[in-house]
Amino acid sequence: GYVFDYCIEWLTGTGPGNDANRVWRELGALDGKTIANFEMFNTVVDEHGRSVTFYNDPGRLERHLLEISPADARPIRAFCRDLRRFTDTNLYPFLTPPPLQTPRERLATLRAVLPDFVLFWRTAATRMERFAGRFQDPLLRRAFPFIFFQDHEVFPLLPYLFNMASAHHRNAGFPQGGSLGLARSVEERYTSLGGRIDYRARVARILVEDDRAVGVELRGGERHYADHVVSACDGYTTIHGLLDGRYSSPRVDTLFQEMMNRPELVYPGVVSAFVGLDGEFAATERHSTTYLLSDEDAAALPGVLQKSLVVQLRSHYSDGFAPPGKSVVHCTYFSDYAYWKQLRLTDRKAYWARKQEVADFVRVFLERHHPGITAAIEVVDVASPATIERYTGVRGGSILGWKSFTEADDVITGLINKDR
Ligand SMILES: Cc1cc2nc3c(=O)[nH]c(=O)nc-3n(C[C@H](O)[C@H](O)[C@H](O)COP(=O)(O)OP(=O)(O)OC[C@H]3O[C@@H](n4cnc5c(N)ncnc54)[C@H](O)[C@@H]3O)c2cc1C
Known part of the structure; x- marks a missing residue:
């Protein structure tokens, strides 16, 4: 009965009277939802x-x-x-x-x-x-x-x-139902207009005829043809995976061959540990806390990049994330994708053991800040950046892709402005 939804901390445009809100309204994204501010x-x-x-x-x-x-x-x-x-x-x-x-x-x-x-x-x-x-x-x-x-x-x-x-x-609130609720609302609007969505249908390549995208081929070989093909997934996957790197440009090459390998330009992944527990926190408990860690704590947290742990009481953000009388806590930190990916590829047992260490750390850490909590914990679910890549297809499990306010921003502006 728990929903472990790690996306959306705040959503710009939840208040009325601005362009961002108009976009959400047209998409039906906030239909019938309350907003937590x-x-x-x-x-x-x-x-x-x-x-x-x-x-x-x-x-x-x-x-x-x-x-x-x-x-x-x-x-x-x-x-x-x-x-x-x-x-x-x-x-x-x-x-x-x-x-x-x-x-x-x-x-x-x-x-x-x-x-x-x-x-x-x-x-x-x-x-x-x-x-x-x-x-x-x-x-x-x-x-x-x-x-x-x-x-x-x-x-x-x-x-x-x-x-x-x-x-x-009150224009950066949290919509009831989180990112899943938001996606479901957009889906409902789309299907009510006659759209169709196929889930579990991973595209293996984009079909091209005379330098024009004419359809997609799914992993199982099934083909679909279309007047227009719009890829809404990761840019690297689209250009180097689905299109075999054939439709590149100097700016695209700069982004996906040079800049992508510079950590200061791309967001890292996260380790995400969700805790489901029997019991409720007081309404006055703060919803989001970043704990700056001691050297000793940081050393015990696999792949931690910033010596900090974010703890969020997600059931304070929206109803529906936990059954009545229960709560969801999200513990997360920036982490190095390469570390987890390498471990998963070379030593699956060690990879699982590191994930278990995260779960153990989170239990001990929460107990320190909320004495007695351990007995109430029913489930801990840990995802690494490698898990996130596996589920979303986003390269490196990066949480937000290119970092704003960097050189990458300038190249992307050129890509849109000059290359159209
Ligand atoms: C932990 C976290 C917290 C965030 N917090 C916020 C926040 O508070 N506020 C905010 O505004 N944004 C936040 N974001 C960012 C926000 O989630 C993204 O900007 C947004 O989801 C991007 O939407 P998108 O449709 O471009 O891509 P995605 O949401 O990544 O959608 C791409 C879709 O393509 C699918 N796909 C990939 N490859 C294939 C394939 N080969 N074939 C078929 N389908 C494929 C994927 O399964 C996915 O459904 C957060 C992100 C993370 C990870």
Whole structure:
């Protein structure tokens, strides 16, 4: 009766009156759903039990941070001043991505952005890492990069401020049913319009005639012909798998031959441990916490990349994830795909043993923070980046593909803008 759904932490466009919301409405994605909105993005707790909560309300955040470290008044006030300005701006220019806008649309965007151009430019040019280095308090210095649960490393301040401001406006909530519920709603809308979906139908290759995609061939050899073929899966799989690498271009080669092997440009995978347990957490328990780990804890967690563990009470996000009276907890961390893949290929028993170590660690860790919880645990289910690749086809089990605000972004913009 448990649903272990690891996707969606927040969904932009859950509030009314913006382009992103229009997209979700047209797709039927939010039909009949309630939306959970949280007052804070995340709490970060260090090894000594000190904690900081990233509230979305700039005033509340400022008071909280000043209580933790009055000596850091300058960077605290600077961050909260910027958050206040993002909150006032409340801009979501999403419907047409900038590279696809007509000159007229571009002018309209420019007009909307112009009053806050300096704010956007400055916060896009300031790396979070560098900003966090200004804090004297060791917890704040370490915690700020973990506002989005794990450290996104290359991110500047802008996405943090933008998403916290969105959440404050109740436009970055959690839809009832999570990603499965959202997908089911889109499916329902599609089939109600006459669409058909075939599950368990992996495409082996795209059929091409005279340099035109005319259909697909499934793994079992079954063929389907079509006027248009749209691949919605991983880019590398599409170009180098389904099309045999035949329809490449210099920019595509740069992405999939050079950049893809640079970890600073591509998101890593995650280890994901779901815990189903008998009993409920108090409504006041925070929904999301990142624990910064001691060296000893980090050493016990296989393949951990950032010495941190995210613990989320997923049954606080939506009903339906656990049977009545029970709860779902998700424990997750960024992890190295190559480590897990190699282990799975060469020594399946060792691979299973490492997954068991993750499960054991999670039990002990949760017990430390919620004494007595072990007896209530009914199931622990661990997925590695290799599991995720196996199920989704996403190369390297990467959670989000290319990292934003990197060189890869520039190449992709060129691919859309110039190569069309
Ligand atoms: C842990 C995690 C947390 C996330 N949190 C958020 C969040 O909070 N908010 C947010 O907005 N986004 C979040 N994302 C990102 C979001 O999930 C993705 O951006 C989104 O799912 C991408 O959608 P897509 O349709 O492009 O690709 P996918 O969702 O990857 O869909 C591709 C589909 O193609 C199928 N496929 C692959 N190969 C083949 C083949 N050969 N033949 C047939 N089918 C194939 C796959 O099975 C899959 O169903 C998160 C992602 C992860 C992993």
